[in-house]
Amino acid sequence: MIHCLVYNIALICAISSAEVDSSSEARRHYAWGVRYEKGGLFEDALVQYRAAVSLDPENAKYRCALGELLYRLKEVRVAKDALLKAVDLDSTYIRTYYILARIYYDEAKYDSVIQMYQNILSLDPNRDDVRRSLAELYRYEGMDSEALHEFEVLLEDSPEDVGLLSAVGALRLKLGRLKEALEVYDMLARLRPGDRKVERTVARIKRKLGDYEGALKMYRSLAEEDSSDCEAFLEVLALSRRLNRREEEVWALENLIRLKPKDTRFMAELAGVYIDEGKLDKARKLLDRGLKLAPDDGALLVMSGEYYWRKGERGRALEEYRRASADPRWKEYAERMILTLRAEMEQEKLKEERQKEEEFFRRGRRGS
Numbered sequence: 001m002i003h004c005l006v007y008n009i010a011l012i013c014a015i016s017s018a019e020v021d022s023s024s025e026a027r028r029h030y031a032w033g034v035r036y037e038k039g040g041l042f043e044d045a046l047v048q049y050r051a052a053v054s055l056d057p058e059n060a061k062y063r064c065a066l067g068e069l070l071y072r073l074k075e076v077r078v079a080k081d082a083l084l085k086a087v088d089l090d091s092t093y094i095r096t097y098y099i100l101a102r103i104y105y106d107e108a109k110y111d112s113v114i115q116m117y118q119n120i121l122s123l124d125p126n127r128d129d130v131r132r133s134l135a136e137l138y139r140y141e142g143m144d145s146e147a148l149h150e151f152e153v154l155l156e157d158s159p160e161d162v163g164l165l166s167a168v169g170a171l172r173l174k175l176g177r178l179k180e181a182l183e184v185y186d187m188l189a190r191l192r193p194g195d196r197k198v199e200r201t202v203a204r205i206k207r208k209l210g211d212y213e214g215a216l217k218m219y220r221s222l223a224e225e226d227s228s229d230c231e232a233f234l235e236v237l238a239l240s241r242r243l244n245r246r247e248e249e250v251w252a253l254e255n256l257i258r259l260k261p262k263d264t265r266f267m268a269e270l271a272g273v274y275i276d277e278g279k280l281d282k283a284r285k286l287l288d289r290g291l292k293l294a295p296d297d298g299a300l301l302v303m304s305g306e307y308y309w310r311k312g313e314r315g316r317a318l319e320e321y322r323r324a325s326a327d328p329r330w331k332e333y334a335e336r337m338i339l340t341l342r343a344e345m346e347q348e349k350l351k352e353e354r355q356k357e358e359e360f361f362r363r364g365r366r367g368s
Contacts, residue, residue, distance in 0.1 A: 026056035030065065037069060045069055053082075060090035068099045076103060094123050110141055128154060135167070144171050162191060169201070178209050196222060196229075203235070212239055220248065223255070230259050249273065264290040268299035275306050283307055298327025302334060314345055 033048030049066040056062060067082030080103055086096045101116035117134040120127055135150035148171040155164045169184035182205045188198045203218035216239040223232035233255045240248035253270040260266065267290035274283035284307060290300045301324035308317035318341050325334035 022055050026052045026059065026062065029055065030062050033065060033069075042069060042073055046073070058089055060086040060093045060096065063089065064093060064096045064099065067096070071099055071103060076106075079103065091119075092123060094120055097123075110137060113137060114141075128157070139167070139171070144175055147171060148175065160187075160191060162188065165191070173201070173205065178205055181205055182209065196226070200232075207235075207239070212243055215239055216243060216245070216248070223252075227255070228259065230256065233259065246273070246277075262293055264294045264297050264300055268297070268303050271300070271303045272306070275303065275310060280307060280310060296323070296327065298324045298330030298334065301327070302330055302337070305334075305337060309341065314341060317341060318345075 029048045029052040033045045033052060036042070036045035036048060046066075046069055049062060049069060052062040053059070053066055063082050063086035067079045067086060070076075070079035070082060080100070083096050083100050083103070086093060087100075097116045097119045101113050101120075104110075104112035104116060114134065114137055117130050117137070120130045121134070125131075131150050131154055135147045135154065138144075138147035138150060148168065151164055151167045151171065155161065155168055158164055165184050165188050169181050169188060172178075172181035172184060182202065185198055185202045185205060189195070189202055192198055199218060199222060203215045203222070206212075206218065207215035216236065219232050219235040219239065223229055223236055226232070233252045236248060237252035237256065240246075240252060250270065250273055253266050253273065256263070256266045257270065267286050271283040271286045271290070274280070274286065283303070287300055287304050287307060290297065291304070294300065301320050305317045305320035305324060308314070308320060318338060321334045321338045321341065324330045325338065327334075
């Protein structure tokens with residue numbers, strides 16, 4: 001009995017000693033593998049990692065190292081097998097997910113990359129580099145709400161990070177969250193004074209929100225800062241008309257004519273403003289300039305008709321409207337004005353005839 005007990009104890013000790021020796025030997029091979037890999041001796045490192053895995057097959061760290069080196073050596077299939085086995089052995093060993101994410105990214109399996117990033121963040125939420133990569137990947141995949149959430153989490157710790165602010169602002173804008181987007185772009189405008197792209201975005205959001213005064217102020221500022229910014233002048237023109245700001249409308253049109261000296265559209269529009277304001281001489285000069293460039297332009301001819309009508313020269317006005325009716329864009333309007341003008345001329349003619357008749361009868365009564 002005592003003999004058997006001693007034998008069993010000796011056997012257990014021998015097994016334990018073998019296990020300790022095996023584990024220790026595995027660690028030794030792993031350490032050599034790390035050294036070889038750092039020294040660029042990849043094949044030697046591969047031998048050592050495989051030996052470590054063979055001696056301690058349940059160690060996720062060794063399998064991850066083996067998988068990472070295999071990936072580095074372009075043996076992707078066996079690398080993935082080793083890494084997935086490492087995950088099975090220890091789902092908390094975070095390094096494995098990094099390498100798998102790289103492999104899946106190379107394979108354009110972005111859903112799997114996203115899953116790997118999520119696994120990393122579930123183990124360590126403070127990995128900002130991973131969260132940023134996840135946010136960018138969500139954005140690339142068109143998952144805007146998910147991307148915005150991750151960027152906003154990052155922004156909490158870095159509220160003045162221009163890159164994060166730009167991403168959050170753009171996504172909020174895309175998702176229609178205009179007021180929240182405006183808050184971000186206002187911050188960007190303060191952090192990056194003179195950034196015309198940001199200022200233009202602020203102006204555009206204000207316009208969408210119905211803050212036409214604020215938008216007009218922003219666009220006017222952009223136009224004043226860069227006198228070649230045609231888009232800004234066009235926005236000033238549109239907003240000044242919406243707000244009935246005649247002075248700014250004229251300013252915008254004058255600058256658009258300066259920027260586009262052959263675009264007769266703006267000449268016709270400014271001539272119309274001058275006619276409304278009774279500045280007929282200015283209107284005539286502008287119309288003559290435009291008609292030299294485009295003698296058959298319907299808009300200019302219509303305005304020329306308006307000019308002559310205001311001057312009381314109905315015959316010349318009628319002729320200009322007739323010419324304008326040849327332009328398909330202005331045909332309907334010109335023909336309507338022709339009818340109106342003819343009716344007015346007919347009324348004037350009838351009035352004159354009645355006056356002549358009345359004068360004739362008055363003279364007759366005086367003679368009798």
